[in-house]
Amino acid sequence: xxxxxxxxxxxxxxxxxxxxxxxxxxxxxxxxxxxxxxxxxxxxxxxxxxxxxxxxxxxxxxxxxxxxxxxxxxxxxxxxxxxxxxxxxxxxxxxxxxxxxxxxxxxxxxxxxxxxxxxxxxxxxxxxxxxxxxxxxxxxxxxxxxxxxxxxxxxxxxxxxxxxxxxxxxxxxxxxxxxxxxxxxxxxxxxxxxxxxxxxxxxxxxxxxxxxxxxxxxxxxxxxxxxxxxxxxxxxxxxxxxxxxxxxxxxxxxxxxxxxxxxxxxxxxxxxxxxxxxxxxxxxxxxxxxxxxxxxxxxxxxxxxxxxxxxxxxxxxxxxxxxxxxxxxxxxxxxxxxxxxxxxxxxxxxxxxxxxxxxxxxxxxxxxxxxxxxxxxxxxxxxxxxxxxxxxxxxxxxxxxxxxxxxxxxxxxxxxxxxxxxxxxxxxxxxxxxxxxxxxxxxxxxxxxxxxxxxxxxxxxxxxxxxxxxxxxxxxxxxxxxxxxxxxxxxxxxxxxxxxxxxxxxx
Ligand SMILES: *Cc1c(COP(=O)(O)O)cnc(C)c1O
Numbered sequence: 001x002x003x004x005x006x007x008x009x010x011x012x013x014x015x016x017x018x019x020x021x022x023x024x025x026x027x028x029x030x031x032x033x034x035x036x037x038x039x040x041x042x043x044x045x046x047x048x049x050x051x052x053x054x055x056x057x058x059x060x061x062x063x064x065x066x067x068x069x070x071x072x073x074x075x076x077x078x079x080x081x082x083x084x085x086x087x088x089x090x091x092x093x094x095x096x097x098x099x100x101x102x103x104x105x106x107x108x109x110x111x112x113x114x115x116x117x118x119x120x121x122x123x124x125x126x127x128x129x130x131x132x133x134x135x136x137x138x139x140x141x142x143x144x145x146x147x148x149x150x151x152x153x154x155x156x157x158x159x160x161x162x163x164x165x166x167x168x169x170x171x172x173x174x175x176x177x178x179x180x181x182x183x184x185x186x187x188x189x190x191x192x193x194x195x196x197x198x199x200x201x202x203x204x205x206x207x208x209x210x211x212x213x214x215x216x217x218x219x220x221x222x223x224x225x226x227x228x229x230x231x232x233x234x235x236x237x238x239x240x241x242x243x244x245x246x247x248x249x250x251x252x253x254x255x256x257x258x259x260x261x262x263x264x265x266x267x268x269x270x271x272x273x274x275x276x277x278x279x280x281x282x283x284x285x286x287x288x289x290x291x292x293x294x295x296x297x298x299x300x301x302x303x304x305x306x307x308x309x310x311x312x313x314x315x316x317x318x319x320x321x322x323x324x325x326x327x328x329x330x331x332x333x334x335x336x337x338x339x340x341x342x343x344x345x346x347x348x349x350x351x352x353x354x355x356x357x358x359x360x361x362x363x364x365x366x367x368x369x370x371x372x373x374x375x376x377x378x379x380x381x382x383x384x385x386x387x388x389x390x391x392x393x394x395x396x397x398x399x400x401x402x403x404x405x406x407x408x409x410x411x412x413x414x415x416x417x418x419x420x421x422x423x424x425x426x427x428x429x430x431x432x433x434x435x436x437x438x439x440x441x442x443x444x445x446x447x448x449x450x451x452x453x454x455x456x457x458x459x460x461x462x463x464x465x466x467x468x469x470x471x472x473x474x475x476x477x478x479x480x481x482x483x484x485x486x487x488x489x490x491x492x493x494x495x496x497x498x499x500x501x502x503x504x505x506x507x
Contacts, residue, residue: 001036005032005033005229006033006035007030007032008026008033008328010030010339012026012027017065018069020032021229022139024223025227029342030338031321031325032229038064041277045240048244050244053093054092056244057079057083057241058076058080060240061075062076078124078125079121082120085109085110085120087109088108091241091245093108094245098388098413099386100401100413100416101398101411102242103388103394104242104418106421107421107422110155110446111152112425113148114419114421114422115148116152117237118232118265120156121156121234122228124156126139126160126163130163131161136162139222140475141164141165142166142206142209143206144168145167145169145182146170148426153165153167154192155185160189164474168193168205169193169194170197170199171197172194175426177425177428177447178426180455184454192456193458195459205464205467208464209464212468219475226263227321235265235266236276239278240273242417251279253279256281256284256416256417257416258284258397258411259283260315260419261287261293262316263317264285264321264325266419268322268325282366283365284366284368284404285368286367286368286396288396289372290305290317292319293323294367296367297361297362297366302350303351304318305318310375311375311392312375312392324338327341370396374396376392379434380435382398389424390424391421391424393421398418401416425444
């Protein structure tokens with residue numbers, strides 16, 4: 001059976017992996033899910049014990065990509081190249097035992113946040129798709145960021161052939177380290193653009209650019225936001241890797257995973273790991289005060305509220321874009337029901353599921369919403385007692401596990417893993433609040449060196465025409481625009497790429 005993908009909302013059916021990855025969002029507004037979830041037996045899983053991260057990653061990912069779409073020997077190379085950039089080898093995503101839980105460290109990639117696990121792979125997949133074959137095509141990635149995704153995307157796409165990368169961010173409104181991470185990259189295909197406005201303005205500019213069909217076609221616009229299937233897929237790998245690292249040989253005992261959650265991409269990967277056959281117990285959704293998902297687990301109502309800024313900014317969202325994929329499974333893979341839910345969400349900002357569906361969600365997920373005090377005091381406590389500094393996002397999961405264990409006794413230290421989504425050095429404000437400004441902990445050398453590098457950035461007004469003009473002027477491939485447009489229309493005609501337009505709102 002070939003591996004194919006269909007939209008949660010039912011109109012796009014049986015698409016191939018390449019088309020799904022290049023397109024991002026389905027044309028009907030839904031998200032792509034695999035037509036069947038591949039299974040791995042305990043025997044297959046056991047055979048991976050002791051293997052390096054890259055081998056476990058390949059064993060998981062190859063189930064989602066047909067050998068005749070990407071020959072698996074090429075896929076293996078792409079995966080090896082993607083994870084060679086991680087500092088911790090051969091583990092990449094090691095798990096470490098502390099008093100109350102295991103910590104799965106996901107921040108050993110180039111930008112010190114878990115998003116590298118997916119974006120390092122996505123960058124290489126784009127390059128592979130766009131440089132193979134007789135007809136070569138270039139893609140222009142345009143995204144808005146309030147910090148983390150921008151740098152992870154830039155490090156994933158820098159220097160890639162046939163890929164132009166434009167990242168918009170609000171002038172003066174990202175942290176110093178985040179801005180330095182983005183703007184110190186010398187590669188010619190990377191363009192960091194400060195916008196005179198806030199993050200919402202940047203997102204609105206990106207949306208407007210995507211809405212312009214001629215522009216979209218002329219520059220072949222593409223997206224890398226967290227709904228891209230390849231990002232979810234890449235994240236399934238470290239659930240397998242950590243389970244193999246923590247569990248006893250031949251064991252089938254489940255582990256609980258607590259995940260700092262915003263757009264629901266990271267934890268959704270854990271759900272797929274469980275559905276593939278990995279012994280996963282509860283998945284704990286940990287949020288900051290932007291708690292749309294926690295409220296859903298409590299009440300069965302998914303209701304949008306305004307987003308407010310917190311000390312864990314990478315989880316500041318009002319809706320969780322990837323949650324649609326889980327809702328699709330809750331609707332028993334019925335696209336008609338799911339599309340109906342989203343029509344009501346677009347009208348009234350609320351989805352209310354049946355009592356049975358709510359009970360099912362509560363059997364698979366637990367949840368916790370952490371206040372600012374929770375996050376900071378958890379960071380302080382863990383540092384004092386165990387000399388381990390958490391980032392504020394990770395602290396939501398630590399606080400959640402402790403609170404839930406008190407209540408239910410379910411989350412014993414040897415059965416529970418929290419996902420550490422970023423290195424604390426990226427979030428100095430929260431660290432200073434937790435352990436004082438004079439903590440004397442040096443920055444990792446890779447972040448320290450950023451302070452001596454030149455910054456390369458430009459400034460545009462909050463005006464979509466100015467942004468479009470800048471993209472057209474700077475994109476690589478624009479010099480041969482006639483040849484280039486023939487290439488695109490040829491591809492369109494043979495239908496191998498289809499539309500290349502989708503929206504992006506990277507955080
Ligand atoms: C993006 C991000 C999150 C949220 O992950 P989702 O997949 O959006 O739920 C959590 N922590 C950090 C540090 C992040 O950068």
